[in-house]
Amino acid sequence: MKTAVIYYSHHHGNTKKVLDAIAEQYPDVTLIDAAADPAVELSDYDLIGFASGIYFSQFHNTVLKLAQERLPEGKNVFLLYTCGVNQARYTKAIYDITDLKGAHMLGVYSCRGYDTFGPWKLLGGIAKGRPSQKDLNGALEFFQHLRERLEVNP
Numbered sequence: 001m002k003t004a005v006i007y008y009s010h011h012h013g014n015t016k017k018v019l020d021a022i023a024e025q026y027p028d029v030t031l032i033d034a035a036a037d038p039a040v041e042l043s044d045y046d047l048i049g050f051a052s053g054i055y056f057s058q059f060h061n062t063v064l065k066l067a068q069e070r071l072p073e074g075k076n077v078f079l080l081y082t083c084g085v086n087q088a089r090y091t092k093a094i095y096d097i098t099d100l101k102g103a104h105m106l107g108v109y110s111c112r113g114y115d116t117f118g119p120w121k122l123l124g125g126i127a128k129g130r131p132s133q134k135d136l137n138g139a140l141e142f143f144q145h146l147r148e149r150l151e152v153n154p
């Protein structure tokens with residue numbers, strides 16, 4: 001199943017670490033850096049993921065912009081993010097965009113990621129050691145279930 005994941009992961013590479021674990025197991029997954037390839041063509045993909053570290057309570061702007069400009073109508077999509085401190089509202093902006101595009105939202109995976117932004121730096125950062133191996137295993141399980149569901153019910 002041809003899968004693309006559009007991502008932004010620049011703070012500590014936390015999100016990319018999670019995505020690499022998935023891409024290692026699934027050779028048909030292509031990781032696309034939203035900052036490096038903002039005009040990517042997505043119409044050929046069966047499944048599209050949007051992934052990001054959380055920046056000021058939302059997915060990074062480059063991912064939001066790419067979703068707005070490049071996501072074709074009616075695609076199967078999923079979300080994945082890492083953050084310093086988890087809060088459900090982080091997905092609102094990306095949800096709004098995928099909703100407008102009539103996307104089928106298949107699920108969201110999130111975990112904490114090492115965070116040294118602003119005052120946290122003075123404390124040596126928070127969520128040290130995250131994403132952990134357990135986080136990576138959780139992401140793999142999430143992705144496996146998602147793909148199984150799609151294969152049964154495309």
Ligand SMILES: Cc1cc2nc3c(=O)[nH]c(=O)nc-3n(C[C@H](O)[C@H](O)[C@H](O)COP(=O)(O)O)c2cc1C
Nearest residue numbers: 009010011012013014015053054056057084085113
């Ligand atoms: C400029 C900036 C803003 C951030 N804003 C938030 C935030 O609003 N909420 C949060 O939980 N984490 C926030 N973080 C922490 C990151 O979301 C977290 O470290 C994430 O794992 C970074 O992912 P990345 O390394 O893949 O970019 C922020 C980090 C930076 C650098």
